[in-house]
Amino acid sequence: MAGEKQQPEAELVLLDFWVSPFGQRCRIALAEKGLAYEYSEQELLGAKSDLLLRSNPVHKKVPVLLHGGRPVCESLVILAYLDGAFPDSYALLPFDPYARARARFWAAYTDKVYEAGTRLWKLKGDARAQARDEIVRVLGNLDAELGDKKFFGGDVFGLVDVALVPFVPWLPSYERYGELSVEETAPRLPAWARRCAERESVAKTLYPPEKVDEFITLLKKVYGIE
């Protein structure tokens, strides 16, 4: 029969969108784990695919990981799932229960970089000033948690690093819209970001800040923001 393929055939399929930092978390994790997968680029602005709507009927968003056809949604859930489903692969979460809890707490916290950052370029006036205060506080807290460690979990690249690093190429845009300096706000993050970028999983997944900035400009046009 003619027509589009209704169901992908690979064991692991990632429904994603190239610049999505949440999807990039999954791509970095899959690369660290050495797991082969089919990448399925989704439309962001056009009609959503039947496969996406069927796989994530609640949020209707990327990323979705299909494993043997069964969907897992939400990037941090996907990361934990990959650790559980492929226990012999590179572990993102530490094994000690307290270290795990700490990693989970901070991984969830990194979402606030994106939330506040989005408000920076979407909003104006007082709302933008509030978002600026928020992102300065969030980056400061992340910097303090990193401290003088190599990675968030210590010497080993792990969950919090994977969760946070896709936001790095967004920071120059946030600096411009928020009139802030990451170097001043979170002085240890830039060196951490460079250490992450030395990993092939990160280097091959992230796009340069200019590409992210063009994408933000496109979104502003789509949303009718001056």
Add this chain to the structure above:
Amino acid sequence: MAGEKQQPEAELVLLDFWVSPFGQRCRIALAEKGLAYEYSEQELLGAKSDLLLRSNPVHKKVPVLLHGGRPVCESLVILAYLDGAFPDSYALLPFDPYARARARFWAAYTDKVYEAGTRLWKLKGDARAQARDEIVRVLGNLDAELGDKKFFGGDVFGLVDVALVPFVPWLPSYERYGELSVEETAPRLPAWARRCAERESVAKTLYPPEKVDEFITLLKKVYGIE
């Protein structure tokens, strides 16, 4: 030396506030697991205790679980931590990785009941109407996920049940502020709530809806909402 106790002495201490549904998640989990702990009621409206500020400097919120003095913050992180740190106790998360991911997804989703519910009583007009649409959608999705199962995970009371059940006493207030019917929106939830309430862990932790409603009225006064 005179003065307040600077550090609690019990192995497990829960910093909490009586009506907090997020704290109640932890109390229900601790009860299911049969773990003894010191309950430390915190001020909601007065000055926050040094212990709370020191234990949760990022969010400055209850619940916080102290285990041997080390803080774990965020209710769903606490629940997963208790499973990991007390592996011989009643398990909240299933062991199968896919079932775990599904439980994590839906447990996080239950937060939306509270988020939309809070907007229902805090906001007016269009914003309240939006919150009403949102909570109707959220309750409908939860009802569909429950389906004809006894509990969200199947036959066994688990993570999603623990996460959602503390919001049950808030529903009558949400029904009134949102002019909606839970029975119509999520017809299978009331029987599920009754099954949960048969558990001692739940029955002894939750307060009657009237107490919750009085608390909402108090909060409205504090926030200056008519």
